[in-house]
Amino acid sequence: MNLSSAGLPAPEGPGSVSRAPNLPARFTDTFTSRYVDTGDLRLHAVTGGEGPALLLLAGWPQTWYAWRLLMPALARDFTVVAVDPRGVGLSDKPLDGYDTGTLARDMVALMDSLGHHRFAMVGHDVGMWTGYALAADHPDRLDRLAVAEAAIPGLSPAPPLFGSREANDRLWHFAFNRLADVNEQLVSGREHLYFGHQFATKSAKALPDYAVRHYVDTLAADPDALRCSFEFYRALDTTIAQNQKRRSRRLSLPVLAIGGAENLGASVGATMKLAADDVESLVLARCGHYPAEEAPEAMLSALTAFMAPYKNAHASHVPTAPGGEG
Secondary structure: OOOOHOOOOOOOOOOOOOOOOOOOOOOHHEEEEEEOOOOOEEEEEEEEEEOOEEEEEEEOOOOOHOOOOOHHHHOOEEEEEEEEEEOOOOOOOOOOOOOOOHHHHHHHHHHHOOOOOOEEEEEHHHHHEEEEHHHHHOOOOOEEEEEEEEOOOOOOOOOOOOOOOHHHHHHHHHHHHOOHHHHHHHOOOEEEEEHHHHHHHHHOOOHHHHHHHHHHHHHOOOOHHHHHHHHHHHHHHHHHHHHHHOOOOEEOOEEEEEEEEEOOHHHHHHHHHHHHHOOOEEEEOOOOOOHHHHHHHHHHHHHHHHHHHHHHHHHOOOOOOOEEEE
């Protein structure tokens, strides 16, 4: 039992495993929701499986639920930890701390609380920002890092203000989300319009209606959730300054960079090659911004192959039981 969860209530509501809609068959046989007290805040994590630890971190405006289609298969080889970061889902929603340095420290504290000193990680979108920060700031903690579908502010080249229509359609939400308060006023009561538009325009294969409703209803149900969804972007000045310093510390761990052919494509790999020496780039055909939901089989296949050395190294260190096999 995780001592940091002792005495905490069981997570409830639609954001928990017990109430999430349309989960894969027998999902709850393997996975449970839990609160983890990291010392600074309480995070909601969905955990299950056996083997070396694998942290899954989704991006804006999603929750742990983005990984649901991959989690049962991954749990056969890994102890899976799919987490809502600060400000998201059932996790605490403090007023600050949304720069990637703090977000990375949150993840290290979470994994410490769960007893995982060393782990592998998959980060999508803002989760990719955090994955890069974690690998750069805490190089002794990560064994392998897979990232998907993001540019990294302060690392990737900044797009021009007057770029192409395609670039504007893809990136306009960055400027909007960074506003101090008028964005909340404009979106409040119109969450399905704003966030629904984001999902519709960034996917090559439409996400199921129930999944979009789940994400949007989570944001619409709590004013703090809406506020926090913008805080990741309002903290970008701090994150950019941090990333400009991180660029001098190149990453040596293996990195898998995944892009959807209908969205960021090969630019994800190009971004990571600015920061890391060992980068494998993969572009998924007929896929947009949400590979774990648009192309789950292809993404699972890629992650299984990429994480195999990590899994095998762990297996070779499992002690052999006396008189039997380990």
